[in-house]
Amino acid sequence: MSHQIKRIIIEMVLGIVLSVVLSCILIFVGYANIHMSNASALNVNFFGHTLYHITKSGNQFNGSASNTNMMFLGVIISSLLVIIGETFFSMKGKKKK
Numbered sequence: 001m002s003h004q005i006k007r008i009i010i011e012m013v014l015g016i017v018l019s020v021v022l023s024c025i026l027i028f029v030g031y032a033n034i035h036m037s038n039a040s041a042l043n044v045n046f047f048g049h050t051l052y053h054i055t056k057s058g059n060q061f062n063g064s065a066s067n068t069n070m071m072f073l074g075v076i077i078s079s080l081l082v083i084i085g086e087t088f089f090s091m092k093g094k095k096k097k
Helices: 003-036 067-096
Strands: 041-046 049-057 060-065
Touching (some): 003 060
Antiparallel strands (some): 049 060
16 A cells, blocks of 8 residues: 555544544533523534534433534545645655655
């Protein structure tokens, strides 16, 4: 396997990990917001896309994920990392010549 293929695979995996971490942080902030407010429901949004929906019934909180939007976020972040990473390595390679 060539170095470029390995690099692209690593960039894609890092993009997926980064999107999972970002989703976790946003969901945590969403739960913190609904705990502090008296709202009965809250949508956790990222750039207008609902990632998670939290509802409050009594003292209990229930959440449901929007898997399609979370997957979309992972694809976008992975694609951006691949484009940025490959552009960086392409420019770095041209400077050596």
